[in-house]
Amino acid sequence: MIGFPILSLITFLPVLGMILILFIPKEQPKTVKYLSLAITGVQVVLAIILLANYNYNLAGVFEEKSFQFIEKFTWINITGLTWLGTVKIDYFLGIDGISMPMVLLTAIISFIACISSWTITKSVKGYFALFLLLDTGMMGVFVALDFFLFYIFWEIMLLPMYFLIGIWGGPRKEYAAIKFFIYTLFGSIFILLVMIGLYFSTTETLADGSKILTFNMLAMMNPANSTADGILSILNPNNLRFIAYIALFAGFAIKIPMFPFHTWLPDAHVEAPTPISVILAGVLLKMGTYGILRFNYPIFPEITRDLMWWIGMFGMVNIIYGALVALAQKDFKKLIAYSSVSHMGYVLLGMASLTTTGINGAIFQMFNHGTITAMLFLIVGVIYDRAHTRGLYDFGGLASQMPVYTGFVTVAFFAAIGLPGMSGFISEALVFVGAFGVETTRVLAIISTLGILLGAGYMLWTFQRIFFGPLNEKWAAMTDVDKRELSMLIPLSVIIIFLGVYPSGVLDIMNTSVNTLVNLVVNGL
Amino acid sequence: MLQVGLTHFLVVSAILFSLGVYGIVTRKNAVMVLMGIELVLNAANINFVAFSRFSGFGLGGQMTALFVIVLAAAEAAIALAIVLNIYKQFTNVNIDEIDHLKD
């Protein structure tokens, strides 16, 4: 174990940076940028330190002692409320195999988004301050083990995101920003309600043996901690667990975004500046599925078992529907946005299988979609920076004009299509293997394979539109990718190909945890 | 002979109250509206006194009525000052024309 509170550091370092930035005079945008880059860089280093010290054999999931890098101390402790007993909220951080890949992903994507933000010229100070705040929120969501803390991090992200889209976005930014805000807030009120409900249904045993109500999400997973009459307690015959499950699921589903809650996504993506699209697709969408795996699955295993077909069904709808809509798009970025909808469907499908393979695939797909879609958005950004248009019909023949760029696009596109040798293939394959292996989701898996075909369809169609054919003379002066862009595209390509060849690099991290999770959901604690 | 009892007082009070409310809602002139308010207050006063007198509750009710009368006077003073102010600015005291503040 490491001698310093590494999780707190990795989470709150950006806030520190934000405060520093507020003291840097407005006239020095360079300093602000380099400071942000340094902060996110240190985050990556910390994430690698975490990985290096990570014990692959500890499961976590529901057991406090097998979580790693735990930091836990009392944050709020209000005694003497006769009717509530002691109100105690812990500052409780820790990671297991489910959150570790997400922490890695967040660090990497933030760093790359930070490089991508170099082109920002409007109110640089404000931009990077908000960016770093967003970073803290994202990291916090993945490391928090107390529901209350989780919820705070979850909501902290809303406002920076609103501003980042709203101030630095495209023409319809105001609409997109508020739409994002309203949708996610709508989702999170359900999470809040369930959180309170669970609070009243769970007790935690203190050191002195007394039992108090708790927000500790690990305690919520153990039926032994249920109160007798809590509204979401499994012991209470009139419990509302089913409704709570749906509410919680809906709250997270909006973030995924799951059909039919997905319409905020294309708008947000199209209007957001490139780095924010990268963050949005790379990390934020993962929070939805992460939340479902972290809360819905272990806390409500019996309902998860009942609803697995439905989860898979929504996954399937996402896959097919997203792909079909993507086919009809004329805007490059919108197309990528819908492809995200489609790809997140695989995550849902894999999760629905309730098998190790499927859930491994789902989490791996979360990671891979993060890197691949981040790259796709960077690619859109490259072309948009030069041409100031994203219309698919406006281009043509760029392959000869920008060969290096085309090379990266090929990597990203084929990774998105799920070409073997790239990370996306492994995760999609695992998802299908998992979903197909279970009777409940088998038919869904078969139908979902159509998504592979449609994916190839829209991706190749786009590829042809933009890169093939005779060069559109309008873009004869277009330059190939520069060093800064290379510095973003190369690491992502390397990650994508490396994980395509050596998927165990990520899969091994989560194996133990996923097995434990599946066991918990399928067989109970 | 008809014995005048509590009920009669209450009926009078109710009528006064209703008249007061009616006046408040329908009169155009601000002063008339204020009169309506006085009627409502006095309806309450009648109640207090009547209850105090007929139900054997002691003198509390009658004392209350005194308080209310004093307060009504104070209120009237402030009200008239404000109405005066209104007159200065709007050159009339028709309260249905004073509707600049609205949605």
Next chain:
Amino acid sequence: MSESLIINLSVAILFLPLLGFTVVVLLGKRFPKLYLFEVGIISIAFILSLIVMFAKLSYYPNNIVAQFTWITMGSAPSAGSFNIDLGISIDNITVMMLFVVNLISLLVHLFSIEYMHGDKRYTRYFSYLGIFTFSMLGIVLTNNLLMMYIFWELVGLSSYLLIGFWFEKKSAADASKKAFIVNRIGDIGMFIGILILFANYQTFTFDAIYAQIEAGNMPFGDSAWLTAAGILIFLGAVGKSAQFPLHVWLPDAMEGPTPVSALIHAATMVAAGVYLVTRIFVMLTADAMLTIAVVGAFTSFVAATIALTQNDIKKVLAYSTVSQLGYMVMSLGVGAYAFAFFHLVTHAFFKACMFLGSGSVIHAMHHEQDIRNMGGLKKKMPITYYTFLISTLAISGVPLTSGFLSKDGILAGTLAFGKLTGHWLIPLMAFTVAGMTAFYMFRLVLLTFHGEPRDHHKYDHAHESPKLMVAPLVILAALSVFIWYTPNPIAADSGWVLSSWIKTPTQVVPNETRFDFMKPDAAFETNSGQHAESHGTITHSTLYTETMHWAHYKAMFASLAVAGLGILLAFAFYFWKKLNADKLAEKIKPLYNFSLNKWYLDEVYDATAVNGTLNSGKGFSWFDQKIVDGAVNGSAYVTRVVSKISGWFDTYVVDGFVNFTALLSGFVGLLFRKLQTGKVQTYVAFVVFAVIVLLLLFKPF
């Protein structure tokens, strides 16, 4: 030579082209001479594969397998512990394929040095050849379905890149996309098939799966699933080997550079489908085999009929490739395993030779591809002509050629199949195709090389290709002669290839799901294990062996007859001009339509590819346009309409719901606003009203 050395060499053969690709693609821009590095790499790989082939064939009768664990899943709660392994398996077929792939790849590399000279993406071209070779070798070497699928997709990628190599041309870009997507359709089937097997056996490895099937462990407890798995995996082959109805991509793929067509779309990649079926041969049930046989036979027939009238030199070759692939697939379907693979090898050589030859012609004619504009090239390009002629003889099944040996075996196989099962349509189609093949191939030769030149301008500039281009032709033509395969030009069985190199494996599916003739008879069961050491033909039952013997000479004579007829007709039409093809077509038009209704297929395919629209009245055209081509091709109409509708749905309904709620809240707000009149008396009235309402609502009990 130890087993581990063979393994190591094979791995080296596999990864050398990848090295070539990586180096050339990354540094090719800076060092334009790097294509030589790629060529060198392939030469080394070829030499290694030669060594491996001889070592394996000479000293190791058994499979050599090496594998490692790729992904560990730990111990899953319900399924127990399982891992995903990758590995290579080297048997005789593998090493022969290694040799074939590397040889043709090398020759194509050499050919391309001249052919592609001056192209602006010259080095990139060679790097693509490298990645293709790598992917193809992966398919050859794999010992499991997952790796098969992985490399399957990777050849799809390299095919995509190479077909679209001249992406400035819209047709090339379209063709590359079409190829990838049509292949994907097949791949999905294959993927589901693999899923069926994995879901039941928790492994991707061929041997492990077959061991479980042999143990009577059916997928989901029903042999129908086994049939389904077989057919679904075969769907992958349908895509890659351009079988009906997914064959539409291959003719379009001729948009790629001609050497690429030779390497990928004639000799190697398209044969991967056949190779896949040989790999899963042992788990095919009778139903699956029949399906495969029918698909193969039908494909070969459809393609042959189409090839009869093509005028683009590469298109003719492309359809002939489809037709020959259909042959191989059919051969596997009827159980003639060894001949199928044999034909794969011989076909690879002579078809590569033809493609390279056509490349040579096209090169000489300044990228003229229409045979109606050629003629008389024999004098100008003698080496090209003679090599082409040898290959043509081979494909027509003229004795003394390799093609005769392999084709004859296949025909015998179909004949035997017809006799054994009563499915006579299959041999009928097979023989018809043999005749048509001979006809259209000779038509091609005659129109191209004989007669008077029809485009004098181009003819005058034509000249024999440089040495680097003709050398591969000569090598390949030489390999199309029987002597490399058997000392006896009329009995392939007696040759070393069929007698000792290609061993027909025993099926593992339960007896009741096999064809009768595939069931081992009593004598057989006693010494199972050694049966693979056979005398050439399928040895699964004595009945079958006898039938094959019965069929052997009948098939030979029949095939000779039909081939001769075909050649004769070709000469009659195009050399002696005794018959006028145009007139004939005019004269027998109604009959033509009626009797050879399949011709429509060709027209419909052609028209959809060009126009995207065609009146559909006949079942075929409808089927073709809407489902086969329509779903994927340039029109992609159905998909588009659906996606448009979903797009609309998304904008107006899903989004609309959200906006509607916003609107509703706005409306409610407006309603409330109406209350705020600004008149204080109204407010007071509201209060009084509210008091009354509250009193009515909450009046006690």
Next chain:
Amino acid sequence: MANLYQSLELIKPEIALSIALIVLVTCDLIFHKDKKFIPYIALGGLLITGIFLLANSSVSGFAFIQTDLMGKIGLVAVDSFGTFFKLLVIITSILIVFFSFSSEEIQKITDRIGEYYALLLGMILGMFFLISATDLILIYLSLELMSLSSYVLAGFTKLRDRNSEAALKYLIYGSVSSGLMLFGISLLYGLTGSTNLYVINMMLQSPNANMFTLAFANILILAGIGYKISAAPFHFWTPDVYEGAPITITAYLSVASKAAGFALLIRFIKTTFVSFVDSTGNWQLIQVFDWKSVLIALSILTMTLGNFSAIWQNNIKRMLAFSSIAHAGYLMLGLVVFSNGGLLAILVYFVIYLLMNLGAFLVAMLIANKTGFEDINDYNGLGHTSPFLGIAMVIFLVSLVGLPPTAGFIGKLYLFIALVDAKMLAVAVIALLNSVVSLYYYVRVIKHMYLTAPEKETQAVKPNLHDTILVTVLVIPTLLFGIYFQPLVNWAKNSLEILGLM
């Protein structure tokens, strides 16, 4: 006499306030020329009152005990609950005095400045008694004392028509409401024979009264209190008066006067209609009137109406007026659960509401001072030109929405905890959906400040040191209580005692 002495001991803060009022009025009369020091008298008086309050915070008991009645029941109850609200009022008042230093509107009237503070002190005195009163007559008197002062204050500046209009509307509406309430009181008196809440409670425990009349009386009284807390449908005066009144007074009305109103409502219901509090902190109502349903209906109506109307507002004061109506709805939710948990939620919420609402008004005032803008559409680009005020405004508004990590979230959290604990899930869902709706209009201000490009160069608003400190004083706890709310809850937890019969 001992009784009187003890009583005076208990109402020391009120006495201090009264003395401050007298001193202020006297000084105002004596010094004609220079009145600059007058506000400091008010400030001093408020501080001394505050100190007395703090000193008194652990004291509880009845003042002015009427010995002729059963037990020790007084006119004024001094308890921790009352002290809590009085402290809120004092804090608000002190802040408002500082606001007034910054306010251009108030600074323009130099000659009548004494009256302004005198009226303010009078109003505070009224609120203090209102908070503690346990007798209907005292309630009515203190309500009137408070109202009469506020009528004048609403129209105090007389700078524009709208000041006078606001005053007139407030006057008429207020008078009618208090008239209705008085009529209700008279009926209640008639039914129970007393104006003392405790006595009424006892009488109701063994009811023989006419239930219909009782309901009528209750509703009339509710109308009076509802007007004070601007609960729908008694809220109609609020937007008009808030818009018309000087911004300092608007802010004051929205917090202090609402606090007093809520204290009254809670105390009135708790002491009059609750029979006992069980061990889990639930209040058992006397089964004479269905307060629960009435209050649920009103609170839902209030928050819904407030939120939905606010969407359409362009004037920031008017928008904040509707927002304060909505918040009154949320606050009433704390009461409808009828438990100590709900009461705790109200107390916590009120402190937070004080901070964020005053903060929002303060920023709006500073902007209006400099630019004259009260229309949200004129705020375009202000966030960029005035970063400090912009960020502060964002924090206040986000807190009003109730998002973490601001204090507003904690307020909402406690409310919902109380609701879920009482298993009133439907109400909780409605309230949550309402808070989503509220996002629209709060964020609209943010949108205009940051997202919408201004048509012309926006004037930068640079707050001076005084204003900066004032804003900071409000921002810091708004953020701090969002992250570390333990002291706040502990304070509220110790302020739940409402003197009653038990």
